[in-house]
Every structure is written in structure tokens, then in C-alpha cells.
Amino acid sequence: MTIAKLRVVALDCRDPLALAGFYAAIIGGTPVRDETDEDWVELRGHEGTTLAFQESPGHVPPKWPSSDGSQQLHLDFTVTDIDAAEKQVLALGATLLDAGPRGRSWRVYADPAGHPFCLCAD
Structure with missing residues (x-):
């Protein structure tokens, strides 16, 4: 019996939209900025686990x-x-x-x- 399901792998970075674009070019999908949190971008529309990018100014x-x-x-x-x-x-x-x-x-x-x-x- 599993305890949880992996929802997302998130990478901290200084520019989440730019890094999401980099990975979109590799695995497909579209970078989408979260409507309630502008520091969070998810790569949507590709196969596999969701990849997300979180702004971290001190990264x-x-x-x-x-x-x-x-x-x-x-x-x-x-x-x-x-x-x-x-x-x-x-x-x-x-x-x-x-x-x-x-x-x-x-x-x-x-x-x-x-x-x-x-x-x-x-």
C-alpha cells in the first residue's frame, strides 16, 4: 500500500518562466504561471510527472x-x-x-x- 502519489517535481530558480521554457523545449508542454502565485510556473501538457519552477531570488x-x-x-x-x-x-x-x-x-x-x-x- 502506498502512502502518497508524486504530484510534482519543483525546481527553485531565479526566473521560473524562462526555466520552464527551457524544459518545455526538451520534453514538450506549455509553461503556465499559477493564477494565485506568480512565483510558481508549471509545465503542462507533457507526458509524465508535472515539472514546476518556483522563484527563489537567492537561488x-x-x-x-x-x-x-x-x-x-x-x-x-x-x-x-x-x-x-x-x-x-x-x-x-x-x-x-x-x-x-x-x-x-x-x-x-x-x-x-x-x-x-x-x-x-x-
Whole structure:
């Protein structure tokens, strides 16, 4: 028996609308600002768990790799062509953090707000 159902994964950032646009270009959906809380933007209309973005004026990007525990979490995205997907996320403003050894099936990037995420070959 489960206790709860995951409703949303929320990322703190300085500009929630811009970061929602970045992820909309990767996984689809439309950034929608909450009518009652202008600091909250959800990415709607894509498959999977809701991704949300909350304004945090003092947001400090996590470090990667983290030896001090500042990373806290990252997102993994499955792609069919990792090289093509890499070109697309870099064009959107991502930063390559770790390409790994040749032939590794995943690579690590940072989004424009500094949150790490991985592209993983299907």
C-alpha cells in the first residue's frame, strides 16, 4: 500500500518562466504561471510527472560534481539519439558538465539555472 502519489517535481530558480521554457523545449508542454502565485510556473501538457519552477531570488546553482552535498537531485531524460539531443540542449542554453568516457550511455549537463540533468541513451 502506498502512502502518497508524486504530484510534482519543483525546481527553485531565479526566473521560473524562462526555466520552464527551457524544459518545455526538451520534453514538450506549455509553461503556465499559477493564477494565485506568480512565483510558481508549471509545465503542462507533457507526458509524465508535472515539472514546476518556483522563484527563489537567492537561488545558488548546485555544484557538480558535489563533494559537499549541494547537488541534492538531478533529472534523467531518455533520448533515442544522445548526440542529436546534446546539440539541441546545448543550443537551448544547457552546459555540458561531463561527457564521460567514449561509449558511455549517459551525459551530464546543467540547465540555465545550474541544475544538473542527464541525457540517457534509450
